[in-house]
Amino acid sequence: MARRRHLRPEEEDLWQAVARTAQPMHPGKGQGLRPGGDDLPLALPKEKVPPAPPALKTFRVGEKARTAPGHGLLASASAPPPAAPLRMDAKAFARMSRGKLTPEARIDLHGLTLAAAHPQLIGFVLRAQAQGLRLVLVITGKGRRPSDDGPVPGRHGILRHQVPQWLMQAPLGPAVLQVSEAHLRHGGSGAFYVYLRRLR
Numbered sequence: 239m240a241r242r243r244h245l246r247p248e249e250e251d252l253w254q255a256v257a258r259t260a261q262p263m264h265p266g267k268g269q270g271l272r273p274g275g276d277d278l279p280l281a282l283p284k285e286k287v288p289p290a291p292p293a294l295k296t297f298r299v300g301e302k303a304r305t306a307p308g309h310g311l312l313a314s315a316s317a318p319p320p321a322a323p324l325r326m327d328a329k330a331f332a333r334m335s336r337g338k339l340t341p342e343a344r345i346d347l348h349g350l351t352l353a354a355a356h357p358q359l360i361g362f363v364l365r366a367q368a369q370g371l372r373l374v375l376v377i378t379g380k381g382r383r384p385s386d387d388g389p390v391p392g393r394h395g396i397l398r399h400q401v402p403q404w405l406m407q408a409p410l411g412p413a414v415l416q417v418s419e420a421h422l423r424h425g426g427s428g429a430f431y432v433y434l435r436r437l438r
Contacts, residue, residue, distance in 0.1 A: 326416040326433050334373065334431055337421030341375035341431065342366070347397055348379025348428065355397055359404060367413045367434045375420060376401055380428040398428065405432060 245253060324331060333339050345362040347355040359376065366374045381395025405414045413434055420429035 324416070330433075331416065331418070334433065335418060335421065337423045339373055339431075341373050341424065342371040344375040344377060346377040347401070348377055350397070352396065352400060355401075356404060359401065360410060363405070363410050363413055363432065363434070367437055370437070372434055372436075374432050374434065375424055375429055376405075376432055377425055377429045401430060405430075 330339070343362075343366050345358065347359060350358070362376075363374065378397040378401050379395070381398055402417050404410060405417050414432055415435045416431075416433040418431045418433075419427055420431050424431070
């Protein structure tokens with residue numbers, strides 16, 4: 239049988255201070271104390287063990303991965319920006335998509351950093367709306383592919399991916415009715431048509 243160790247005076251003081259602040263789990267029951275009046279608990283309460291994560295399904299060599307399209311690093315690095323839902327007149331949108339509508343103004347952002355391009359885009363779009371223009375062209379460029387082909391693909395054409403998001407967020411969101419990739423004659427995938435709302 240193991241020898242019982244007695245508490246030193248400083249340990250006894252500490253134990254009494256803790257015991258005074260403790261709330262009994264089962265009031266009125268004298269269980270859980272060591273025989274002999276030590277006021278030491280028999281055992282600490284068990285900690286709750288978090289549930290185990292669900293087991294992963296086994297993957298066989300040659301089996302296709304079941305991931306939704308557009309997820310993962312490879313998809314985000316090379317996929318074009320998602321198309322916005324149609325908010326403008328369908329006939330005007332069809333004419334714009336075929337390059338039949340001529341942009342009334344244009345801005346060329348390609349070659350700029352994100353920090354330099356963002357304020358220029360904001361100023362251009364808000365000025366165009368104030369002048370009553372409806373269709374403007376934002377040129378982003380397609381982006382240069384990195385020279386080294388490392389193991390992790392890097393995103394190229396960062397402006398091409400970022401500009402549509404800027405156009406849908408404040409302060410440009412309320413001014414913009416539609417964003418669409420430009421027709422080949424106006425720059426193709428390196429440019430965007432931006433159809434503006436009328437000022438009221």
